[in-house]
């Protein structure tokens with residue numbers, strides 16, 4: 001199995017930098033005339049998958065919106081994940097998992113082991129119990145050919161209180177996470193144009209990396225950048241903020257894409273416009 005970084009690099013070449021978020025907010029279900037239950041989630045997710053297939057390389061279901069409806073919601077999530085993989089899309093589960101190492105291993109098994117119900121290509125994870133607590137997920141990612149996106153400099157302004165705090169050695173928390181991710185990629189057995197351990201850096205906050213001396217290029221981590229569209233970042237601002245790291249960036253858009261529904265044709269037209277903007 002090719003590494004996640006190698007598969008993502010191929011997806012960039014074929015389809016560019018857009019990742020379509022599957023975030024079935026209650027307001028979206030209402031706007032689309034869908035039921036506020038698991039059948040509504042499933043239908044919403046399937047329409048987005050149909051629109052995304054062959055136009056972008058990656059989709060990112062937001063697990064919270066499925067979890068909200070309990071077991072039936074998670075069943076819908078597993079069906080949407082399976083349909084996306086079947087359509088040739090890479091799938092990132094946005095579950096932001098993070099815990100002590102022994103528990104982290106169970107989370108990684110749940111989301112990354114290809115035999116499990118929720119098996120995806122990559123998972124968002126939180127390093128705020130200490131980057132080392134993610135070690136089992138890093139190890140299992142390498143075993144299964146999957147990837148991680150580690151929160152570093154999130155798109156929400158309140159994140160900076162924690163992420164730009166300085167430790168004893170004067171380095172920011174975000175800077176130390178980025179450095180640890182670079183080291184993980186440098187230690188990977190299989191060299192690839194992109195690492196398999198990625199970062200989450202908001203499209204709205206990326207400029208803070210340079211301002212704080214944070215090197216996003218070392219170790220070539222893929223960078224998941226949410227914030228395009230609904231949170232205000234434009235294609236031009238994202239390209240200029242990421243500067244030399246731009247070829248590593250996967251730009252997520254969720255609400256802006258879904259608000260172009262409910263028809264598959266409407267979603268397709270928004271995706272095509274966003275892809276053209278990000279070229």
Ligand SMILES: O=C(O)c1cc(=O)[nH]c(=O)n1[C@@H]1O[C@H](COP(=O)(O)O)[C@@H](O)[C@H]1O
Pocket residue numbers: 021023062094124153154155156200201202224226227228229230231252253254255256
């Ligand atoms: O990990 C994420 O994807 C994420 C990190 C972050 O810093 N900011 C952020 O908005 N996200 C997620 O990205 C998506 C953004 O959605 P829109 O603002 O609707 O495009 C949501 O699913 C968020 O949970």
